[in-house]
Amino acid sequence: MIFYRMMRRNAAKLTGDRSAMLDLAHGRLVALSSFFAIIYMVLAVRAFDVSVVQAKFWNMEDAGAIVVAEAPEGKRRGSIYDRNGNMLATSLDMASLYADPYLIADPEKTARGLSDIFPSLNFGKTLRSLQSARRFVWIERNISPRQQEAVMQLGEPGLAFRYEEKRVYPAKNEMAHLVGMTNVDGRGLAGVERSFDRMLAKGQDVTLSLDMRLQHALHREVGKAIDDFNAMGGAGVIMDAHTGEVLAGVSLPDFNPHEPGLSEAAAHFNRLTLGVYELGSVFKIFSTAAFLETHDVPMSTTFDAREPIKVGRFTISDYHAEERILTVPEVFMVSSNIGSAMMGQAVGGQRLRQFYEDLGLLSAMNVEVAEVASPLVPDRWGEVATMTASYGHGIATTPLNVAAAVATVVNGGYLIEPTFVHAGEGGKARNNRNKISVISEETSYKMRELMRLVVTDGTGKNADVPGYRLGGKTGTAEKSGAGGYQRKKLISSFVGAFPINDPRYVVMVAVDEPKGNKKSYGYATAGWVAAPAVQRLVKTMANILGMAPDYDAPSYEHPLRQYVALEG
Amino acid sequence: MHLKTALVLCFAILSGAMLVYTSQRVHDAQRTLRMARAAVQKETQTTRMLQAEWAFLSAPDRLEKIAGEKLDLEGGAPRIIPSFEVLRPTTAPQMHDASFSGDAGEHIGGHE
Structure with missing residues (x-):
């Protein structure tokens, strides 16, 4: 500063070129000083900003929050x-x-x-x-x-x-x-x-369309059936009969997804969608429906089941042989293979195959899980194949295929494609409402009557739950092995729908290789194995879904009783 | 000339100040946004954690086991579920509307 004043004093005494030079130097000095002053000011402002203004943001909590914000949430x-x-x-x-x-x-x-x-x-x-x-x-x-x-x-x-x-x-x-x-x-x-x-x-x-509560109930009952009958495994499904939404689906044995390595390979196999089985007499639902759909005949129409049928080198006989002439309801109620084979013959090979195709029984289900299997269908659909396929032999499919086809039969006859996605999400359930008709409402009605008759008077009595009008069909099939069908290795299944007058739910339980016990008098058939499991399941479902029983409802199967010779 | 320099200087200082102020505001806004996002993410994470915990705690098999072991409860039979038709009010509601005729309690019960 002193130097600057001295320079100004001396400059005042100077004139001409020297004065101009001094002015220039003076200007430069001022510019340089201003530049540095501005720099220092900026630095001072920034220091104040960082140390005072922004300091409040940099406490531990906020710093942590910023770190979280930088984590890749999108992934x-x-x-x-x-x-x-x-x-x-x-x-x-x-x-x-x-x-x-x-x-x-x-x-x-x-x-x-x-x-x-x-x-x-x-x-x-x-x-x-x-x-x-x-x-x-x-x-x-x-x-x-x-x-x-x-x-x-x-x-x-x-x-x-x-x-x-x-x-x-x-x-x-x-x-x-x-x-x-x-x-x-x-x-x-x-x-x-x-x-x-x-x-x-x-x-x-x-x-998903699944309901955790129903899933637990199904898991428990299928598991109990497996334990009670010392079975190898089992599968079960609960499906909405109108939308095709799968409300519960079980395959046992299963595995803990947190520790999948601890389970055996068999536990990872999804029997519900990937396992193909000959499910036996539950197929009589479809062959009988095909017969009623293609033949305008009364329920009193009879079939001679006095003798086994011989077709080529094969003999078709009944498990519970009645050895008499049976009406349509009787064939269905006592699960006569002979009667069903005759119905299949009456429908005709090509028409029966086409009917199964229309129900979705002969092709892999188009569902939202990757593990789906294609059914095993006879290469040559001749007379023998037609007759055996009528009672579920020689044709293997997944339990899910069967449940969906049953839903189609009982819901008034329109096609059901199962889905695992909740209908509200725009899943396939919407497509099911398009109502592609496979069978007539009249045939569907007759089938519901027949299925109810099986539970009130036939092989499915152990599935009955008073007040809920369950209708269904049992199926006991011998498993095929290297040396042909094995008499002691069975698949016992029951597929039903309730309330049968206007079905809302289709339920199915299938048990793989059950062994008879004391309670079942040594039997391992569907009526002893799968039907009680479905009975327990329907009771639990009623509680969970808040469905009140209707004990006063008219007997749905009553019109058929006139065609049935009842014991006692 | 001096006045001009002073004016330029003033303008530069003013511009600098405005720039600092604006950049400060932007920084503040970015920081606020980052913190809001972090808070949302933290909340989402907490919600997810609580949902998972709730799903574990309310799993049907766990509840069934606890109900059986601690409370000696079993699944109810379907007959315990009443229908609306059989439900009746335990006490007839008192109606004091003079224009209403008949048995008020029964009438309301019927609507239920």
Whole structure:
């Protein structure tokens, strides 16, 4: 400043060129000073901004929040829900603890602290890890928030966390086959996880048609039937008879999707959609429907079941041989193979095959799980195939195919395509409302009467639940093996619908290789194995769905009784 | 010339101040947005965690086991479910409307 004043004083005494030079120097000095002054001002303002204005944002909580904000939320896999909004699968961020031994100040104290927090940790092993020369050591994967808090309380800078996405299945085994599972990279491997993989990977949620409560009831009853009859496995399904929505679907044995490696390979097999079985007499629902649809005949029409039928080298006989002439209701009620074979003959091979095709029994179901099988159909559909297919032999299909076809028969005759997606989500249930008619309302009505008769007076008596008018059909089929059909290896199944006057639900239970017990007098047939399971299931369903029993409803099967010779 | 310089300087300082102020506002807005997003994400994560926990706790098999073991409860028979037709009010409601004739209690019960 002093130098500047002296310069001004001297400049005042100077004139000419020297004065101009001094003015120039003066101007430059001012410009330079201004430049530096501005720089300093900017720096001062910025320092004030950073240290005072922005300081309030940088407390620990906000910093944590910002870190969370920078996590890739878009990559999180979507969740799967049941029709009532119950979570069936989701991805949660789980913290995993690791250590950088180089930064651990007191390995012994840290190892002791970690052993206290994680009882599964071995003190010696942990200490060795913490004393190693490596820079990264996993301590524990997928720890709980409480454990994480306890680790942070240790205050050890060498301990840190990594966040990993873990797929969680709250229903565990009960929905394992349908919901499926993912691999360690979060890609769908089975079930809905696989078929909706792209959608879920984008973070979109999926709502299924399944009802967790009904699923539990079905799982329990199929499991009980398997336990009671020491069976190899089983499958079951509950379906909405009008929309085709699968409300519950079970395949046993099953597996825990959290630890799939612990289960045997057989437990991963989905018997409901991937297993093809000869389901026997439940097919009489379809052959009888075909007969009634193609023949305008009264229910009093008779079939001679006094003698087994010989076709080529095959003999068709009845399991419970009545050895008499049977009417249509009697053939259905006592499950006569001979009578059904005759009905099939009357319909004709091509027409019967076409009818099965129309019901969706001869092709793989177009459903939202990848694990679906194509039915096994005779290569050459001749006379023998026609007759045996009439009572469910020589034709193998999945339980889901059969349940959907039964829904078609009882709902008034319009085609049902099963779906696992909730109708509200624009699933296939909407298509089912298009009402593609497969059989007439009249045939559907007659079939409902016949199915009710099976439960009141026929082979399905053990399935009856007073007040709910269940109708259905039993099926006991011998399994085919290397040496032909095996008499002691059965598939016992029952498929029913209720309330039969206006069916809302189709239920099916199939048990693989049941063994007779004391209670069943050694029998392992469907009437003893699958029918009681369906009875228990319908009772539970009524409670869950709040369906009041109607004890005063008129007897639905009554009109058929005149054509039936009842015992006693 | 001096006045001009002073004016330019003033203008530069004013522009600088405005720039600082604007950039500060942008920073603040970005920070607020980031924190709001973080809060939403945290809430979503918490909700997801709670939903999963709820699904575990309310799983039908777990409830059934607890009800059986701790409360000695079993599944009810269908006959315990009444229909609306058989439901009647336990006490007849009192009606004091002079213009209403007949048995008020029964009438209301019928509508139920």
